[in-house]
Amino acid sequence: MAYKDLDKKREYHKKWYHENKDRLRELQIQNRARTNELSRQRRQEQGDEERAYEAEWRAKNSLHVRIIRALGEKCVRCGFDNILALQIDHVNGGGTQHRKSFANNTAYLKYVLEHADSGEYQILCSNCNWIKRHMNNEMFWIAQREEKRKNGEWH
Numbered sequence: 001m002a003y004k005d006l007d008k009k010r011e012y013h014k015k016w017y018h019e020n021k022d023r024l025r026e027l028q029i030q031n032r033a034r035t036n037e038l039s040r041q042r043r044q045e046q047g048d049e050e051r052a053y054e055a056e057w058r059a060k061n062s063l064h065v066r067i068i069r070a071l072g073e074k075c076v077r078c079g080f081d082n083i084l085a086l087q088i089d090h091v092n093g094g095g096t097q098h099r100k101s102f103a104n105n106t107a108y109l110k111y112v113l114e115h116a117d118s119g120e121y122q123i124l125c126s127n128c129n130w131i132k133r134h135m136n137n138e139m140f141w142i143a144q145r146e147e148k149r150k151n152g153e154w155h
């Protein structure tokens, strides 16, 4: 019975998607246009000082910048594109652990750059990354670790 229900549900979603395909595409186009307009506005509002800082930061973090570029240079979720708040996200989680397995951050970034098209990595802005962390419950583990550290049970 349950299997049949699932099948029915799947069929319903398929039908719904098919019937609303054009509307969804329209919404997507509208959303993209809004995001583009917002980032255009933001760039206009960005003062000389901020622009200079960004240029300097890009030069100092060239490896990071190359990865961000290889991954599309904007948040895959909301389209935000100020590189200063863009982060490399591990699609399937476990980023911290993975980074720790390298001798240093440069070695890690080189690996990510070489594997940029593997589908394991994506760009998220700080906001979307934070939301993803909440939803993945990663915050729970961080809090628990902090608690243990406080009690001297974690070194």
Ligand SMILES: [Zn+2]
Pocket: 075, 076, 077, 078, 079, 080, 124, 125, 126, 127, 128, 129
């Ligand atoms: Zn975002």
